[in-house]
Amino acid sequence: MAMLLKGGPVAAALTEKTAALTESLVIRGITPTLAVLRVGERPEDLSYERGAMKRCAAAGVAVRSAALPEDVTQETLMETLEDLNQDEAIHGILLLRPLPERLDGEAARQALRPEKDVDGVTDGSLAGVFTGSGQGFAPCTAQAVVVLLDYYGMEMRGKRAVVVGRSLVVGRPAAMLLMERGATVTICHSGTESLPEITRGADILVAAAGCMGMVGPEHLAPGQTVIDVGIHQEPETGALRGDVCFEAAEPLVKALTPVPGGVGAVTSAILAMHTAQAAKRRL
Numbered sequence: 395m396a397m398l399l400k401g402g403p404v405a406a407a408l409t410e411k412t413a414a415l416t417e418s419l420v421i422r423g424i425t426p427t428l429a430v431l432r433v434g435e436r437p438e439d440l441s442y443e444r445g446a447m448k449r450c451a452a453a454g455v456a457v458r459s460a461a462l463p464e465d466v467t468q469e470t471l472m473e474t475l476e477d478l479n480q481d482e483a484i485h486g487i488l489l490l491r492p493l494p495e496r497l498d499g500e501a502a503r504q505a506l507r508p509e510k511d512v513d514g515v516t517d518g519s520l521a522g523v524f525t526g527s528g529q530g531f532a533p534c535t536a537q538a539v540v541v542l543l544d545y546y547g548m549e550m551r552g553k554r555a556v557v558v559g560r561s562l563v564v565g566r567p568a569a570m571l572l573m574e575r576g577a578t579v580t581i582c583h584s585g586t587e588s589l590p591e592i593t594r595g596a597d598i599l600v601a602a603a604g605c606m607g608m609v610g611p612e613h614l615a616p617g618q619t620v621i622d623v624g625i626h627q628e629p630e631t632g633a634l635r636g637d638v639c640f641e642a643a644e645p646l647v648k649a650l651t652p653v654p655g656g657v658g659a660v661t662s663a664i665l666a667m668h669t670a671q672a673a674k675r676r677l
């Protein structure tokens with residue numbers, strides 16, 4: 395039976411650290427503040443926003459919601475972003491994506507001021523992840539993978555890590571962060587041949603393919619540590635599931651993150667931490 399790498403204790407420990415940092419900033423008259431910029435009312439966005447608000451509140455980070463209607467123009471979106479960029483009271487901006495297709499999400503992403511890019515979406519932040527320079531902030535979910543492994547004492551140095559998924563939000567930055575920590579990393583994607591053969595060779599397997607239950611027994615081997623980044627809602631039951639077939643993995647592998655209650659819980663704690671760090675950097 396796999397050891398469950400639960401996100402709750404990791405998020406609680408991070409939140410405690412962030413709260414201490416926030417307290418030291420508040421004494422100096424600064425309340426770290428996150429602005430959440432949302433277009434429309436997508437249930438996924440609302441749920442992520444609620445999670446972020448709760449976690450930020452626990453860490454003493456203020457949250458300001460900037461909600462725009464579904465039919466907002468590109469011009470108004472860019473003006474709102476610029477206002478948040480200029481607002482001295484805002485330290486971090488979370489732009490909920492994907493934006494409606496008729497909007498230019500790429501322009502919005504790049505318009506974020508790098509020092510407020512606490513979700514690591516701009517090219518500047520990604521360059522920081524790829525060069526290891528520490529510039530900007532790493533994407534929260536990618537960082538959550540490494541933070542979880544660290545918290546549970548899972549050695550990365552010298553290990554074979556396989557990341558399934560090459561998105562700029564999760565797969566690629568997670569691979570870079572694992573490599574930075576000394577793992578030997580393979581990135582798999584939708585064009586990868588013989589995926590099960592490759593994943594079975596992993597010591598650390600990160601599933602970020604966005605396909606419910608796609609990682610099954612044929613992809614897994616005993617002794618592995620499996621980090622399941624996927625979040626999906628089962629259409630019939632409404633239950634949350636990951637990219638990994640939990641029933642297949644749990645009796646087989648060494649350690650496994652549950653869904654829900656794994657990576658997702660840590661992601662929002664990292665967002666709060668980045669916001670407090672952005673406020674501190676401004677000093």
Ligand code: NAD
Binds near residue numbers: 563624
């Ligand atoms: P994405 O769709 O942008 O990228 C998916 C990647 O997986 C692509 O690179 C694709 O090549 C690869 N892929 C897809 N099917 C594959 C297959 N059958 N075999 C091999 N590779 C395959 O998704 P994303 O934004 O990176 O998100 C991935 C998952 O993580 C989603 O389920 C998403 O909901 C979840 N997610 C979770 C959090 C969190 O906080 N836990 C945050 C962001 C995203």
